[in-house]
Amino acid sequence: MGPGRTRRFSRRKSSTRTRPGRPGRRQIPRSPGIPPELGSFLSFGLDEWLDHIQRQHWRTIDLKLDRVSRVWQRLGGSRPPFVITVAGTNGKGSCVAMLESVLRRAGNRTGSYTSPHLVRYNERICVDGRPASDAEIVDAFRRIQAACGDVGLTYFEYGTLCALMVFWARCVDVAILETGMGGRLDAVNMIDNDLALITSVGLDHMQWLGSDREQIGREKAGVIRPGAFVVSTDPAPPAAIADTAADLGALLLQAGEQYAIEPGPDGKTCRWRSEHPAVPEDWRRLAGLPLPLPGDWQPHNLGGTVAALALTSGATGVEPVHLVPGLSSARLPGRCxxxxxxxxxxxxxxxxxxxxxxxxxxxxxxxxxxxxxxxxxxxxxxxxxxxxxxxxxxxxxxxxxxxxxxxxxxxxxxxxxxxxxxxxxxxxxxxxxxxxxxxxxxxxxxxxxxxxxxxxxxxxxxxxxxxxxxxxx
Missing domain, CATH: 3.90.190.20 (Mur ligase, C-terminal domain)
Incomplete structure (x- = not known):
């Protein structure tokens, strides 16, 4: 899918979307029933579920896609209408926060999945910027448990499936999925994306992802899809990102090459520019973009966020006029x-x-x-x-x-x-x-x-x- 692709869904404002039952929600068909041996789970609250799912796989981290994909198929899972996957070492949370805020400003119902949480597990799964309720998460966990059968899932895999079920039930327009670790074998990568946003690549989780930036970058690049969009915010990225995009025929916007981000004269705003033909003309010169989050590296995150929004504007309905109010509303605690x-x-x-x-x-x-x-x-x-x-x-x-x-x-x-x-x-x-x-x-x-x-x-x-x-x- 290249620059001329059409919108994947009809954008509707959340306040006007209606479905059978409660407005803005799907009535999830009742499962055939929870097996007798799972009857005790009916009384579980969220804390009990979180304790339970931490003990269901013998490894805390086990990077494979077969288990979670198998359970997702059993659940009859449906891909969200539009998907942005965010991978990288640092800056993922900042990009998710800015993307989500601008997309909502343009009238999209958003679902964001991030990890880890700071205070409450519910922070990981948000719809329209608000954490999912205990009841929503518990209901999803029950259904996942019933579908597992002989498959043992990790804590993160349970959470990923839970987020996707909540997004389906709440009829989100755009799902923003942040990888937990790496990319290629991360649970969120079982879902094909329309755009992959890859932030800075550094040395972290090396026992799982590789001993240098090229190896780690290759794992992060595993979220790129054939013919889809890719944005790389790292000003000096591993070659694996561009190589993977080229091999898959994906359209790449690389910071410093296909787009540029520069601090404005006041130090509080930035200018963004691109001459790439995939970028709509009214997006090619943007000034006065606010930096909503602290830190001298945030211009890189802002630049990648704007590039992603520009490339996907035809599908999401985001226009340059949404950027300033949307970015100004972005919040992310615990970062400087x-x-x-x-x-x-x-x-x-x-x-x-x-x-x-x-x-x-x-x-x-x-x-x-x-x-x-x-x-x-x-x-x-x-x-x-x-x-x-x-x-x-x-x-x-x-x-x-x-x-x-x-x-x-x-x-x-x-x-x-x-x-x-x-x-x-x-x-x-x-x-x-x-x-x-x-x-x-x-x-x-x-x-x-x-x-x-x-x-x-x-x-x-x-x-x-x-x-x-x-x-x-």
Missing amino acids: EIIGREPLTIIDVAHNADSAAGLARFLDANPVPGETHGVFGVLADKALPGVLDDLGMRVNRWHLAGIDEARGQSGEALARKMRLLYPDMEAETYRDAVRAFQGARAHARPVDRVVAFGSFHVVGDIIGSFERTSVPQ
Whole structure:
């Protein structure tokens, strides 16, 4: 499908869409019945389901498509009308947030699937920007469980099927599917996409994806479909992305080649331009595009988002007039987010080398006269040198958090690893992220800075603690 392809669906505003039963929802046919041995699942709430699905496959991560595809077929699954798949190492969440906001502004009913979540599982599955309800997710899990039979699914595979079922029931126009890891063998890749948006490619999850950027890039490029659209936001991408697109006859817009993004004179907006014939003429010169999310790497994400919207505008009805209000409404917590002053308090999910370098630059752009207290916790399989190369020298005192999760580690174990890199570091260890954050805040003076970063578990637990108390001032 090239530049001249026609719209795949008739765009309708969510408020006017009607279906049998409740407006905007499909009546899902009742399954033939839950087998007697599954009767106990009828009483499960969401927390019980989440505990259950974590124990259904002997591996936490098992990158294959056969299991999840087989269950999807048993469920009689239907592909969403239009699909955008987002893959990459860093920037996926930012691109999803911006895409979703602009597509909604143009009147599309959107479904977004992202991972991991920060506070509640429901965040992973959103329709029109709002998380799915417990009841929707539980109903989908019941149906998936009944369809599994002898197939054992991973936690992520259950979630992927759940998202697709919710999107079908809610009649979404555009589904935005973020890969969990890699791309080629990621569960979301069982669904053919109309456009693949590949963000920056860096060194992460190397035990599963490969030891260098070319190998990892080849896995990410596995989401590209024959004849479909591809956007690559990385200014220096692995050659595997362009090679795969060429082999499959996919139409590629590469940052710095087929399109350009430049910061505007005010530093708060950007200019975007492209002369590619696949880009509609009214999209080829755009100025005053707001940067809704913090960080000096966000122009790359914005550039790729605009390229994706331009290529798919014929199918989605997005016009340049939707960009400014749509982008201005995009939100994504936990990314270089300033949540308090005196002491300046920042949270970020940086947990690999590239994202940590970006956080380091953000800290340099927001200096304080005092010291920096680092609240840090990561999963045990993360390579610490890459994460700490740029941030280690910027932290004066560490508050190390344990993570009580299958791939987690204690604060003491993390401290032992870090002392191999920084023998003289000042550090205290804590059972969990909330205690570590509270300890850092207690030690910090008004002129100091507290930066909490690392795993989503760390940042999510801290954000969750605000809901039980209050956000620091």
